[in-house]
Amino acid sequence: MTLPASGTISLNDIRVELQQASANVSLGAMSNLVGFVDPDAVSDFYGYSYPLYNTFDIINNGRDSSAGACSLLVDDDLTLYFTGAGGTPACPAQGVTLYTNSALSTVFNGGGNWWKSNQCNAAHNITSEGFIESISAC
Numbered sequence: 001m002t003l004p005a006s007g008t009i010s011l012n013d014i015r016v017e018l019q020q021a022s023a024n025v026s027l028g029a030m031s032n033l034v035g036f037v038d039p040d041a042v043s044d045f046y047g048y049s050y051p052l053y054n055t056f057d058i059i060n061n062g063r064d065s066s067a068g069a070c071s072l073l074v075d076d077d078l079t080l081y082f083t084g085a086g087g088t089p090a091c092p093a094q095g096v097t098l099y100t101n102s103a104l105s106t107v108f109n110g111g112g113n114w115w116k117s118n119q120c121n122a123a124h125n126i127t128s129e130g131f132i133e134s135i136s137a138c
Helices: 011-017 027-034 066-070
Strands: 053-058 078-083 113-117 122-126 132-137
Touching: 011 027, 053 113, 066 113, 066 122
Parallel strands: none
Antiparallel strands: 053 078, 113 122, 122 132
């Protein structure tokens, strides 16, 4: 849900949009969370929409086994997206579908291969439909 582009916005409206707990709500903390710079103002949030995805980085080199993927020593170089909140890096669970864009409209074709994530220190078996079938710790 996007905050209104004009009119009254309360700190609670911002808190709900940012999916934050109701304890210790402050304009400064919420502004920092989304990357706004000082001085903080409620008006900064006019029309703001909090990302409804998380990011996940993998090495762009699928392998036919988890051991093969885990043996890769290069840095993560492909960012994928999945349903979540905050637009922050996270480790997806088995059963999650991965996408190549933040709009979550283009499914990642994993080809049934294993893909390593240094971020998660694990290999993920991803189908051609972007579905994580299984995860193996590296």
